[in-house]
Amino acid sequence: MPLNVPGILVPFQLFINPRIIVPALSVKDIRQLNFHALKKAGYKGAVFDKDNCLTVPYKDALVPELESSWKECCEVFGEGNVLIVSNSAGSFQDAGGIQAEAINHHLGVPVLFHASMKPSYPCIDTIRTYFGSLRHPIKDRELVIIGDRLFTDIVMANRMNSKGWTEYTRDLMRSVRQVLLSKGSEEKDASHAGSDTKVSAHPRTLAVWTTGVWKREAMVMRFGERKLLEVIQKWTKPREGEVIGDIGLFTRELPSPSQPTQRGLLQQLTARLHLKRS
Numbered sequence: 001m002p003l004n005v006p007g008i009l010v011p012f013q014l015f016i017n018p019r020i021i022v023p024a025l026s027v028k029d030i031r032q033l034n035f036h037a038l039k040k041a042g043y044k045g046a047v048f049d050k051d052n053c054l055t056v057p058y059k060d061a062l063v064p065e066l067e068s069s070w071k072e073c074c075e076v077f078g079e080g081n082v083l084i085v086s087n088s089a090g091s092f093q094d095a096g097g098i099q100a101e102a103i104n105h106h107l108g109v110p111v112l113f114h115a116s117m118k119p120s121y122p123c124i125d126t127i128r129t130y131f132g133s134l135r136h137p138i139k140d141r142e143l144v145i146i147g148d149r150l151f152t153d154i155v156m157a158n159r160m161n162s163k164g165w166t167e168y169t170r171d172l173m174r175s176v177r178q179v180l181l182s183k184g185s186e187e188k189d190a191s192h193a194g195s196d197t198k199v200s201a202h203p204r205t206l207a208v209w210t211t212g213v214w215k216r217e218a219m220v221m222r223f224g225e226r227k228l229l230e231v232i233q234k235w236t237k238p239r240e241g242e243v244i245g246d247i248g249l250f251t252r253e254l255p256s257p258s259q260p261t262q263r264g265l266l267q268q269l270t271a272r273l274h275l276k277r278s
């Protein structure tokens with residue numbers, strides 16, 4: 001596996017913003033997501049990780065259990081509005097885009113070609129360029145980003161929500177101005193700030209963490225990420241605008257585990273019948 005430098009550098013950002021790895025929503029897999037509810041809430045597009053989210057790592061086909069949810073997602077958001085961003089297919093390692101083409105064939109949605117790995121800012125810019133160039137452009141805050149790794153997928157989603165240098169500078173200038181102004185003016189400004197930051201139905205990119213894995217991979221890293229998340233959730237408070245109201249509406253119960261088993265048995269019987277016939 002190649003070295004993911006942007007991912008390795010994430011711990012440094014944790015010192016400044018530890019909540020950069022905190023997902024808005026955690027589900028076992030995408031079957032728990034209610035795509036109709038997400039669309040109704042104003043989300044117009046989705047970015048999916050591939051390995052251990054939609055497919056078994058380094059395989060091209062969708063995990064059979066996810067077929068129905070995937071179909072629903074693609075239908076709800078519409079053609080072109082669902083994008084796969086992987087650090088394997090479509091990345092600089094995917095020579096000639098062969099993997100990306102295979103994934104596009106199996107999953108029926110575009111795969112982003114990107115020169116820099118998730119969660120880098122250049123990769124985020126490439127995603128923005130893609131959604132901005134659609135016939136009906138989609139803004140960052142109208143995107144749902146779904147993936148199984150906190151240090152890549154969730155950090156990338158939260159970076160889309162974080163402020164750029166321009167906004168940081170503007171905030172700094174505003175703070176300096178407030179210090180210089182009289183107390184009365186400060187109170188007035190504060191009341192205005194409160195009304196400006198009123199939370200809308202879909203104020204930010206939605207970071208969705210899929211906690212289940214289809215094949216055990218990088219389990220030590222996953223364990224470390226999970227433990228770190230627990231500590232951060234225990235010791236830090238959500239930032240302004242981080243909490244999205246009625247988020248429970250976006251999830252539903254996972255199908256009973258007996259269903260895939262029954263279907264598996266049926267498939268085995270059908271396969272045996274076919275073998276006998278041939």
Ligand SMILES: [Mg+2]
Nearest residue numbers: 049051052148
């Ligand atoms: Mg993955």
